[in-house]
Amino acid sequence: MFPAYERVVLREAGFKRPVVIFGPLADISRERLAADYATAYEVARNEGTVSGQKSNRKGVIRLNTIKDIIEKDKHAVLDITPTAVQKLNYAQLYPIVVFLDPQSKAVVKDLRMRLACTEPEKKKKPGKLYDRAVKMQRGYSHVFNRYNSFKFW
Template identity: 50%
Template sequence: MRIYEGKGELSFHDGDVFHVVDTLFNGVVGSWFVYRLGRNNQEIQKGSIPNKSRADELAAEQRLENRSKKSTSGADDLAITETVGSSRRSNFFRRRRSARRSKSLCRENWEDILFGELGNSKFQAYERVTLRHPTFVRPVIFFGPLADIAREKLLRDYPDKFECPQSTANDATAKNSKLNNSGIVRLSAIKEIIERGKHALLDITPSAVDRLNYAQFYPIVIFMRVENKSIVKELRNRSSTKNTVHRSSRKLFEQSIKLEKVWHHVFTSSITLTSGGDLWYKKLGEIIDKQQTQMVWMSEFKPDESISDDFLFPMNSVSRLSYASSPESDLDVSMNDAKFD
């Protein structure tokens, strides 16, 4: 969500932190005088922002606008489906194929799940936070073209430090009744790993990161940036294992660009991947260790609702249709595998 400034007011985005010094700016109700805090929690900019009441109104307007856009898009999709379904075709098999697709999650549906949930956050417009050291082992999430390989390597090399609630390859988690083949994970499963003193290594969508923050798990989120698709292809060829799914370098590169543009506010750190070695893997470990010991902006209050049974969607499920449709990929996924019931 972005709050657009009024006359003379600052604009800001999700994740920005402010130090409020005057809640009655210029003696008028409606604006706060604040200092914006930078990466090192230093005051870097001063100005006024809408007070809580005005910010809540602006946030509500944005949510309504987003829902309206989704509703309009859904109506258009339905009209297209009905037109296709009602048109006469001489080929029986083409009709069957079309009917199946009308019930399936097409690539655009997956893209909506991945990139279109910015307006559905459970957070209010503003949240009171304090800077504290985490008293628990924080979950770890990777985004970028080598995210799956990074998870594989950490689980293989450091099983005493990392555990994935979505991986049936891990004996400890395979016995967990909360696991299923879909890769969907419940917050309660993540909490169990944290209680065992390990980092929960997660494959989830960016919008699910927002849910984790709302649940006050405060994950370490590392974005792996690349300059071009050639580097993606080189690094994946060098680091892939027999369990690594073959994916289109071009699709992975394009998705990473879009992820950074839309969801950069959920990243807690980033690294740039370069050709010529596995230094990126060592750097990941250093970042995780450093961020685990750093202070984190945490909410002063507990969530208003019980969220232990909330579930998070895996990034791989969202991405697989795009990869499967690419001639550069060896992955073959039927459109009939993912359906709305």
């Protein structure tokens, strides 16, 4: 149980905090961040199997995986849902949450064509990614704030 009121004190984390990126270019951004700055960032891979079978739950990453990356003195770059961000806050890992705010479907399409390295990344439907990002911004804006939301064009 937590007390009803608690004094808020600004403190340093003392460890490399996990990084979560949302938006239509999040998949590309995660991979590029880990590839271009491998000494500081590492992608925490999703749990691929459960009891020898394929996992159909997207975004399942064990806390031990994140903590192992933190012990390497790196930021864990995560592909998780907004509700999982709230669970990380509860676990006192306090992720850095970045939202890449899309300007339009055309901009998303153009940037994905220029930045994507592989064909499957290029073929993702920009309109669907844009709509999903707009919905996420409406429903989960409390997870990220205006200071860590970036507009791109």
